[in-house]
Amino acid sequence: MDALIDERALSKLRWRCRRGLLENDLFVERFFSRHETSLTQSQADGLLALMDLSDNDLLDLLLTRREPEDGLFDDSTHEVLRLMREPR
Numbered sequence: 001m002d003a004l005i006d007e008r009a010l011s012k013l014r015w016r017c018r019r020g021l022l023e024n025d026l027f028v029e030r031f032f033s034r035h036e037t038s039l040t041q042s043q044a045d046g047l048l049a050l051m052d053l054s055d056n057d058l059l060d061l062l063l064t065r066r067e068p069e070d071g072l073f074d075d076s077t078h079e080v081l082r083l084m085r086e087p088r
Contacts, residue, residue: 002040002041002042002043003040003041004038004039004040004041005039005040005041005044009041009044010036010039013039013044013047013048014032014036016048016051017032017047017051019051019055019058020055021055021056021059023059023062024055024058024059024062027062027084028084030084030088031047031080031083031084034083034086035083042076042079043076043079043080043083045076045077046073046074046075046076046077046078046079046080046081047077047080049073049074049076049077050073050077050080050081050084061081062081062084062085064085068081
């Protein structure tokens, strides 16, 4: 089983996930409000991979304007993207 991240790691992750587009920030904040107490290390790694994208590329993925390219992301990144796309 994948270990949960601790408070310090969560704080660093939240800081790293700040975005330039408000729309992305809204998706990220909703994700954290739903999953921060159960966030695993592999999910944190997946989230960091998404944060490496440009704001516009991330927004396109979150709004399902496009799907991730094959081989671009691992399973944890796909899982986080699925969780972030979940409607309220």
